[in-house]
């Protein structure tokens with residue numbers, strides 16, 4: 030069943046309504062590189078699409094950047110080792126999003142020796158770019174996990190005229206993309222220009238919320254110095270949540286409305302996260318695939334909140350240890366920010382490619398007062414940026430029926446968390462929306 034007409038509308042005209050308190054406490058925290066932990070656990074599923082299969086076995090020696098998993102499925106991307114050492118086992122783990130998948134466990138030798146077969150990549154055509162993006166193992170680093178090569182592979186017959194680089198970073202606490210702007214502006218700008226020129230896209234815009242004036246100013250200055258100021262626009266956006274959500278961003282930047290069931294390329298847009306485009310450029314320059322990423326480690330329960338470059342597959346507890354350890358027993362650990370983050374059942378989960386933050390909260394800060402009955406105030410409906418009725422979907426989930434959930438458009442939820450944030454009854458609406466979405470898509 031398709032969604033009814035009343036939700037077949039583009040994103041709300043107000044482009045997101047929440048003004049959040051941002052708590053960007055780590056904004057000036059320069060990224061610190063975490064040394065190799067004693068072991069990493071690297072999941073074979075770190076993207077939207079089918080999981081990879083391991084191509085190594087226990088006892089194999091690997092180096093940093095060695096490919097350890099791959100798949101022939103179109104929406105899968107290869108997985109690489111983030112340390113040098115020895116594969117100790119292939120096992121099944123619980124993923125940070127709650128699903129189970131295969132993972133390769135590697136005991137590190139502490140040397141971080143790089144794979145000798147890595148070398149810079151030549152990119153001249155669109156096909157070269159798509160192949161490079163796939164081999165880099167890149168997915169959307171803003172959290173979505175959509176394979177970068179699939180985004181860049183613009184379907185025949187579709188004309189993309191606008192490249193939007195998403196630097197909104199609208200979630201509270203997270204400063205990972207902001208640090209990318211401050212530490213690697215050349216890579217962002219050169220990567221953007223490369224994608225623009227190779228894919229022959231007319232206009233390129235780097236869009237950043239206006240609560241990051243230093244990043245905006247710095248990118249403008251570096252773009253002038255690199256003579257890219259005529260090629261790339263730097264656009265200031267209103268700091269309103271969820272400004273970084275794809276539909277909201279496209280509307281804010283271009284005024285174009287992305288109808289439900291359509292892709293950005295259907296309305297002439299290509300949207301990439303700012304750290305993704307930067308990492309893609311570094312891969313082309315060096316041949317080193319995505320083996321580490323910057324994570325904002327924050328929360329009232331961690332001793333030293335900071336931005337850390339973490340090897341993919343490092344366990345949360347090892348990252349926390351590197352950040353000075355816990356102040357007390359954590360009450361809640363979120364992979365991601367407070368609006369869209371996923372609560373973890375323990376600190377044994379590994380960091381994956383799309384994690385941009387770990388939020389470690391004390392029992393007091395992480396425990397919400399109990400939910401009370403819905404008072405039918407309609408605030409959740411009023412705030413939803415994609416015109417859903419969270420209260421109705423929550424009611425439908427008491428007796429879940431796929432047709433009913435589809436008719437309410439549960440599959441179109443962008444999991445932004447706005448409904449739960451405004452609910453005076455503290456209903457756990459995001460968790461219910463996630464379950465409803467999964468049920469409406471899968472069952």
Ligand code: SF4
Nearest residue numbers: 413442443445446448
């Ligand atoms: S999380 Fe809530 S507010 Fe956000 S899209 Fe889903 S239903 Fe709408």
Ligand code: SF4
Nearest residue numbers: 403404406407409452
């Ligand atoms: S915001 Fe909360 S209390 Fe108000 S209608 Fe929605 S679920 Fe009910």
